[in-house]
Amino acid sequence: MSFEMFLFYAFAFLAVFSAVAMIGFVRHIVAAAMSLVVTMVSLAGIYVLMHAELIAAIQILVYAGAIVVLFLFVIMLLDLRDGGLGPAARGQNLVKAVGVGGTVTIGTLVVASVSGVFSVNPLVESLPEGFGEHRALGIALFTDYALAVELVGLVLLASIVGAVILAKRKID
């Protein structure tokens, strides 16, 4: 096993483990959010191994950074003194997390071994020139995926309008 393969499986394990930990093991809801950060960063590591460096940077900036910070703000606004998770809820969550995580993992392993994915090298060998750079991504977004970008704009508008109408303090 090459060093890169080792890194790939290490990041993959870390991502899955901390995702399960987030809903199952941790005692405090802030710790759960931190556990989510670990998952996000591990994914960023996998992106780097796949030579998608820009995506990796965005993953850390946007997901591990901005979005988790937003989660933390909300958690702190809610002011949960017992960490938001009573002992009973924690036990239940552990069962759920192990159940869901276990099912998904076993299911994925079965499918993966049947379809012979393990014999495939997850890391790409040869890539086109300039792959994963901001230039290649920018060109793709402005040419092939221009329509998709416009549609994302509409999706964002819809979610903002929806959120405002549902969350606005005063309705008459």
Add this chain to the structure above:
Amino acid sequence: MEAEAFDVAALAPLGFVAIGALVTLMLEVVLSRRAFVGEGVDPETRLVARARIGIVLAFASSAAIVLAMYAAIYQFELGFETAFGPGRPMLQLDALSTFATALIGLGALLSVWLSITYLPALRINHGEYYALLLLSTAGMFVLVSAVDLISLYLGLELTSLPIYALAGFNRRRLRSNEAALKYFLMGAVASAVLLYGMALLYGATGHTDFTGISQGFAGGGGLALSGLALVIAGLAFKVSVVPFHQWTPDVYEGAPTSVTAFMAVTVKTAGFVVLMRFLVLALPEMGEKVSVLLGVLAGLSMLIGNLMAVVQDNVKRMLAYSAVAHAGYLMVGFAAGTPEAWTAVLFYLFVYLFMTVGVFCVVIALAQGGREWDSIEDFAGLASQRPALAAVMTLFLLSLAGIPGTAGFMAKFYLVVAAVDAGQIALVLILVGTSMVSFFYYLRLPVVMYMQKRRQDPDAETSSSEIVVLALCAAAILYFAFFAQADPFGTGVRALDVAGRAADFLH
């Protein structure tokens, strides 16, 4: 040709509703500013001003939808066929997509008309309603022409997000909030399932466009198959096929009835059309296995939908389970998978639109005083007080049950014929058997309306916009009961031929 790839005229329907959404959004701001200058306006004046603004916005959104429908019908008649998307095709504009666009436009238009008096009656007359409705319609236009997993996903999100908000639009009502939250959470899970399936499909085939997937599928194997199953599951959630239907009764009941009518007809049309295109384009080879899978979903939906509908006491909940059952009937056409079956499915969706909008319009016509009158007891003795309303309600219910002399019967008839031709005898037997069960709960309402004494006294009037919708739906149901294949007025248009042309998108 590069020039054609940028053919903006192809996107006219989408453009009209998207611009319409922006215009209504801004119009609301401008008009409210003029109406509510200063703080000292008394609540009564405010309410009147709001009602006026609501009417203006309803007109604006109707205009946008009518323009979009006109463009779609024009494209359909031209035999428009073009792949849109600079560089790589994201949307395929053809007979199927223009047909579905016109159909969804019609559903949206009727829902707008339903809302004109209903929103003030529930005191939820906010301008954002129409903008959200138009944005969701735009999402469905994308969905029905999607030929790439990316545009499929974006279309689905643009369809769903406004509906999550619309389901919770009646913020004073706990059930409405519950509906929005439930639909949002379960919809998010369904989106995750769909995305996971897409990731697996992309990983297995190396393509995101449907035709590319079909080429990559040759070496298929477990990875592609599980991706396929997850994508089908994600789409099945949107059209409420068992076992992905659990959200349906709660959301149908909790959402404002005009929203329920909107999502019942348009989301179902869009979801089934995109599923159709995906199955036909991405899996031309996979006949047998997929057909068994779809057959199982169809059978389960028909059984569970019809049986659960029997025990409901709330009309909207009953109609939710009936929607599950109808999704099952439509899936029979999917399991058959022949061109005749696709024609029958499209014709069924067309007829289903009128029956469903009609039924929900009656529920809306009963609403008053900030409350819905939607339990079965609320319908008691309706015939003595509002005989015309009871009569059209009976017609819509008979059509949903599929009794001869209504369009619902013809729709089921073509579906059954196509399924028998394709050799799906077991599914046809389930369809006929569960339809018998459905007579019980559909006919319960007419019995209550005609045979019982009036207990409550809603004195609401049926508004003129509601009368238009009811008359249109009733007329369509009677017309297509007899003239699905004929052309008595010499218009040169036969409903079944139109559906057949739309279903012919393969060639």
